[in-house]
Amino acid sequence: MIAARARGRPEIEWANWKDARPAAAACPTGAISYQDENGRRTVRIDLAKCTFCGLCADVDEAIRMTSVCECATRRREDLETRAVYNLHPDGSHGGMISPPAHATPAQSESLEVLGQKIKERAKEMFGRSLHIRQVDAGSCNGCEMEIVSLNGPVYDIERFGIHFVASPRHADLLLVTGPVTRNMELALKRTYAAVPEPRLVVAVGACGCSGGIFGVNYATRGAVDAVIPVDVYIPGCPPNPWALLHGILLAMGRWPEKADRGRQERETAGAGADAFSPPRNGLPSGCARSKLAPGFRPV
Amino acid sequence: MTVSTALLPVLDDLNKRFKGRLDAVRAPRADEIYIHAQMDLVAGFTAHLCRRWQARLVSLFADDARAGEGAFHLFYVFALDAARGFVLLRVPVPPEKPEFASLTNAIPAVNWQEREIQDWFGLKLIGHPNPRRCALHDDWPEVYPLRKDFDLRTELPPFQGARHKFREVEGEGVFQVPVGPVHAGVIEPGHFLFSVAGEPVLYLQLRLFYTHKGTEKLFENLPLPHCVRLAESISGDSGFAHATAFCHAVERAADTEAPPRARFLRSICLELERLHNHLGDIGAICTDVAFVTVNMHCLRLKERVLRLNESLTGNRLLRGMACLGGVRFDFDAGQIQSLRQFAAALRPEFESVVQLIESSASTLDRLKGTGVLKPEVARDLGVSGIAGRASGLDRDLRRDFPHAAYEAVKIHVPLYQAGDVEHRMRVRIAEARESLSLLEQFAAKLPDGPTRVEVGEPPPGATALGWVEGWRGEIFHWIRAAPGGRLARCKVKDPSLQNWPALSEAILGNIIPDFPVVNKSFNLSYSGTDR
Numbered sequence: 036m037i038a039a040r041a042r043g044r045p046e047i048e049w050a051n052w053k054d055a056r057p058a059a060a061a062c063p064t065g066a067i068s069y070q071d072e073n074g075r076r077t078v079r080i081d082l083a084k085c086t087f088c089g090l091c092a093d094v095d096e097a098i099r100m101t102s103v104c105e106c107a108t109r110r111r112e113d114l115e116t117r118a119v120y121n122l123h124p125d126g127s128h129g130g131m132i133s134p135p136a137h138a139t140p141a142q143s144e145s146l147e148v149l150g151q152k153i154k155e156r157a158k159e160m161f162g163r164s165l166h167i168r169q170v171d172a173g174s175c176n177g178c179e180m181e182i183v184s185l186n187g188p189v190y191d192i193e194r195f196g197i198h199f200v201a202s203p204r205h206a207d208l209l210l211v212t213g214p215v216t217r218n219m220e221l222a223l224k225r226t227y228a229a230v231p232e233p234r235l236v237v238a239v240g241a242c243g244c245s246g247g248i249f250g251v252n253y254a255t256r257g258a259v260d261a262v263i264p265v266d267v268y269i270p271g272c273p274p275n276p277w278a279l280l281h282g283i284l285l286a287m288g289r290w291p292e293k294a295d296r297g298r299q300e301r302e303t304a305g306a307g308a309d310a311f312s313p314p315r316n317g318l319p320s321g322c323a324r325s326k327l328a329p330g331f332r333p334v
Numbered sequence: 335m336t337v338s339t340a341l342l343p344v345l346d347d348l349n350k351r352f353k354g355r356l357d358a359v360r361a362p363r364a365d366e367i368y369i370h371a372q373m374d375l376v377a378g379f380t381a382h383l384c385r386r387w388q389a390r391l392v393s394l395f396a397d398d399a400r401a402g403e404g405a406f407h408l409f410y411v412f413a414l415d416a417a418r419g420f421v422l423l424r425v426p427v428p429p430e431k432p433e434f435a436s437l438t439n440a441i442p443a444v445n446w447q448e449r450e451i452q453d454w455f456g457l458k459l460i461g462h463p464n465p466r467r468c469a470l471h472d473d474w475p476e477v478y479p480l481r482k483d484f485d486l487r488t489e490l491p492p493f494q495g496a497r498h499k500f501r502e503v504e505g506e507g508v509f510q511v512p513v514g515p516v517h518a519g520v521i522e523p524g525h526f527l528f529s530v531a532g533e534p535v536l537y538l539q540l541r542l543f544y545t546h547k548g549t550e551k552l553f554e555n556l557p558l559p560h561c562v563r564l565a566e567s568i569s570g571d572s573g574f575a576h577a578t579a580f581c582h583a584v585e586r587a588a589d590t591e592a593p594p595r596a597r598f599l600r601s602i603c604l605e606l607e608r609l610h611n612h613l614g615d616i617g618a619i620c621t622d623v624a625f626v627t628v629n630m631h632c633l634r635l636k637e638r639v640l641r642l643n644e645s646l647t648g649n650r651l652l653r654g655m656a657c658l659g660g661v662r663f664d665f666d667a668g669q670i671q672s673l674r675q676f677a678a679a680l681r682p683e684f685e686s687v688v689q690l691i692e693s694s695a696s697t698l699d700r701l702k703g704t705g706v707l708k709p710e711v712a713r714d715l716g717v718s719g720i721a722g723r724a725s726g727l728d729r730d731l732r733r734d735f736p737h738a739a740y741e742a743v744k745i746h747v748p749l750y751q752a753g754d755v756e757h758r759m760r761v762r763i764a765e766a767r768e769s770l771s772l773l774e775q776f777a778a779k780l781p782d783g784p785t786r787v788e789v790g791e792p793p794p795g796a797t798a799l800g801w802v803e804g805w806r807g808e809i810f811h812w813i814r815a816a817p818g819g820r821l822a823r824c825k826v827k828d829p830s831l832q833n834w835p836a837l838s839e840a841i842l843g844n845i846i847p848d849f850p851v852v853n854k855s856f857n858l859s860y861s862g863t864d865r
């Protein structure tokens with residue numbers, strides 16, 4: 036189903052990597068970067084920034100583009116790989132001092148398998164389906180196009196019990212694309228505050244995961260996690276439907292711990308506290324659902 | 335200076351008419367003339383060029399040239415369809431008196447563009463009917479991001495939630511319906527304020543620029559090859575078109591041209607992009623009047639285009655394909671064969687979807703007469719692309735200013751006068767058919783040869799206009815080169831910027847429940863507008 040020419044994440048022959056500089060210069064988003072210190076070079080590959088453009092592989096034989104797109108992770112740092120090399124006087128790499136900590140390679144699973152897993156998990160967790168609210172916090176609309184594809188008859192994610200809903204108040208999960216612009220920051224925070232807890236947030240695309248090519252500038256805050264807490268990061272530019280499903284499934288794995296934590300917080304907050312009281316996550320006042328009557332309790 | 339023969343009479347006439355008032359005339363390319371003059375000439379020059387030569391003011395932008403030339407420059411870009419050329423009027427704005435005269439009363443098409451200059455460059459508009467902020471929201475501090483002394487990484491205080499003051503609409507039974515920026519569907523953010531009396535919309539105010547990402551400023555901070563990737567991210571649905579328009583501008587500035595095979599491959603990709611967007615839109619328009627079956631068929635066909643895109647270029651949205659001097663990936667014989675088979679196989683399926691729409695009287699009834707954009711309004715607003723062709727504006731850069739490989743084919747441009755949702759959909763249907771035919775023609779005529787040439791650094795100070803007829807309409811990129819393979823300025827003009835005000839006109843008198851379908855029939859890019 037995925038074409039042979041399809042570009043997913045790059046794969047690096049770490050042991051035979053002669054020089055990271057050409058690839059770093061070719062990378063438009065800074066996903067490949069290095070730092071030289073005391074005759075050593077620390078090379079960093081950050082999949083959160085990678086747009087899978089393949090320009091690095093064009094200039095460097097040690098890099099090969101794979102067709103693996105399902106790279107979502109629960110922690111931002113898991114998208115990063117570092118290695119340290121000794122440096123030759125001419126700036127090329129000598130021996131590798133510290134080998135890269137390999138992130139577990141994502142398993143490419145068929146759409147059906149992914150979807151069925153989500154369905155089962157949604158059923159055991161909620162006894163119902165997963166409701167998603169999508170928020171474009173500044174994206175170029177590329178990620179939105181692929182998210183729309185998910186709803187078409189080919190992927191038809193409704194059959195797995197995933198529904199895109201119109202209001203954040205109906206949602207279990209926020210699917211946020213970025214970079215978060217200065218003008219969307221407050222709207223994103225308010226949308227987040229409107230989602231009932233426990234809630235999940237998935238950052239979508241290179242821009243959502245890291246700010247992408249836009250980074251942080253006068254008009255953008257960069258990554259989604261600079262503004263609201265993120266549970267899962269889905270790299271790609273844009274991530275294809277498989278990558279999106281894989282990330283959503285990963286996010287559902289976080290549900291039990293979140294639900295437990297939410298319950299504990301409510302219990303320790305005491306009897307007088309409102310179950311719908313503003314979440315303690317540093318949101319500005321006025322963002323919370325303060326309009327509910329004080330005695331209101333969820334059924 | 336070699337000016338194309340078609341432009342010579344225009345130039346002679348201008349020289350005669352404005353004798354002694356044109357400070358300089360230069361033509362770096364046969365179809366691109368720069369005329370330097372003073373501010374007091376702008377209104378008369380524009381009026382004359384538009385009346386005598388049917389010129390269209392397609393773009394208006396500023397450039398901070400204080401460092402080199404001691405002034406801001408305003409550029410008025412006129413397209414002369416008949417002469418197949420562009421005239422760019424350049425006027426200086428002295429830094430000690432940073433203001434310029436508005437043309438909006440005479441040419442409503444430049445309304446937003448003038449206000450954008452005011453917001454981003456701090457050049458005060460004189461005589462504008464509505465000189466409020468447009469591109470920067472009301473809570474922004476007094477900063478002028480596109481001035482050269484403003485740093486890209488400047489940290490501004492976070493948004494505090496100050497509200498935009500919309501115009502009051504009053505009267506018995508009149509109420510306001512605010513929508514957005516976060517919408518109910520999977521779409522981009524923007525705010526719409528409807529003023530309604532009962533069901534009909536009296537007035538619609540748009541508040542956009544929520545996705546402003548500092549793109550034009552960012553162009554000035556990236557090396558040229560990276561700028562191509564940035565251009566891909568201006569508007570995700572038109573990534574290839576924007577990147578190609580950008581490459582076109584840089585190639586012109588560097589006096590190079592992509593080789594023939596590359597130009598054909600560019601055209602193929604542009605048509606694939608047009609096709610998948612049109613398929614998506616036709617389906618979405620039908621969904622908005624509750625004919626979801628069509629949408630499902632359209633999404634199914636669209637997915638086939640996306641997969642073809644992936645098999646040809648490695649990315650479903652053609653990302654990573656564009657590059658300076660040509661394209662990054664060649665298509666082998668097998669891929670060309672699969673392209674031709676695809677076009678042949680998609681045609682009957684597409685026709686059956688069209689049949690399905692035509693057979694639904696209730697669908698056509700909902701689309702007919704909904705969201706009418708009158709031809710005279712469209713002309714005044716300079717509406718481009720699909721929306722223009724549905725309202726009687728017979729323009730298409732592929733035919734009028736052939737770029738990529740469009741010179742090699744004959745293009746049928748659909749044209750309607752009705753200007754309603756139905757006809758904006760009919761333009762898409764006709765263009766999708768045309769795209770399939772063009773794909774076959776390009777595949778059949780594809781010349782051999784290289785797919786890429788080396789593009790040298792454009793000489794510092796070189797300026798050039800690049801353009802592409804994207805699926806939505808006319809895309810213009812204008813660049814001024816800086817030393818060291820950098821850009822001093824990149825102006826991006828997405829057709830959406832031009833067309834948004836037309837949506838406010840088309841919705842008048844319609845009911846709010848019809849807004850989604852009217853909006854979808856334009857399907858304008860928020861990100862392309864906000865940049």
